[in-house]
Amino acid sequence: MDGVKAALVLFVASLLQLSVLTEYRLFRTASVVLVALLSVALLRGSIFGAVAGFMTGLLLDTATLGTLGITSLLLTLGGFWIGRYGETTARDRFHAPYVSVAVVTVLYLFGQLVLQFMLGEPAPAGLVLHGLPGALLLNLILTLPVYALIRRLFPPLELGDRIREVRLLG
């Protein structure tokens, strides 16, 4: 059931990103998909986050006719890492979604840059540095409503469901 809900949420977020947000110059650097994915990953764990990231990346690359796999790779790693962060230490902490979104926004942009560079495509670091503050700020602003909504859709797991997750003691 969680899988279907996640698919729907991320599909709607992708449509919102592709068709609505990018029409506005102000929101062009924001990524509601990234924020939604990280929220889901934080609440449902690493494997769930990685699979959701892979599928969402595939959807975005298909819709934008970009090189397949680039966004999938970055979102898979982002989803897995933040899922792990949620499993081990941070799911219930207030700052967790904000820290996750801030860190992954930075890594995602530089990851894109590195992949483009490795593929021999133009990789202007100046553009990333120029766009980074805006992207960071907008994603953090989006985190508040998006995480609140996703937390309602994905309530905390019962203890039985969390049995396979890793938790740090102490």
Next chain:
Amino acid sequence: MGFLVLASLVLITVSFRSSALDGVQGTGATVLRPFEVAADRIARPFADTIGWFRGLVDAKNENKKLRAQNEALRRQLILDEGAIQENVQLRNALNYKGPPSIADFDKVHASVLSNSQGVLDESIVISAGKSDGVQPGSVVVEPIGGPDGTGALVGTVDRVTSHASRVTLLTDSESAVTATDVTNPQVIGAVRRGGGSSDVLILDRVPKKPFVRVGDTIVTAGSLGTGPLKSKFPRGVPIGTVSSKSSTDANLFQSIQLKPLVDFSSIQTVVVLVPKSTG
């Protein structure tokens, strides 16, 4: 997790090195298209409302400015129409073979399915593809404002599927086009993205001698050429206006900045120039 990373790497390799997945990707894009159109239609009234309020704030000032501009342009148009007629007559009399013009192309109107995504992306996806005659390299312009009912230069098509295409915008760091000054055709240079934001283009490689003025309109130069060297850009497609210029003793060329005529962040519809169909 390892499997997903591996799958991503395989996808990158196959997608980047071959066109084996283009069909699948094209089908996927076609399947997604109705959803994107639906999302756009749902959001459109909200966007229009925001635009209406924004427009209201500037409307009075803009109205005054546009009335004055309209009057000046009306006078200019009368002069231009006379010059165009004379030009056509002289061309016919001399049997002149010039660079391709917009009239030499068929026009395919398309809507924008998705705008640029993120900081590094300077491309849009449009709703016209191979089935409409679009080819990689086809020139894309705005639908209004210029000669023949077409407007300023948007970019070129770099990837085509059966019903959709990806357009690399002029603001992409890999895009460049040979351009000239409308009022001084001796000025020839290459328009490309400036170092900073995508709001600024630069006209590069213009020697210091030809005189460029702030406010001049820069258009595509086009060129006759032969074979693969023939310019894909028709002559006379507007690109932007000169917003500033400077030169230093250390630099052989002028430093000319352009304000693009297209607002690349909010393109709704475009016209793709495709070769004229024979038949």
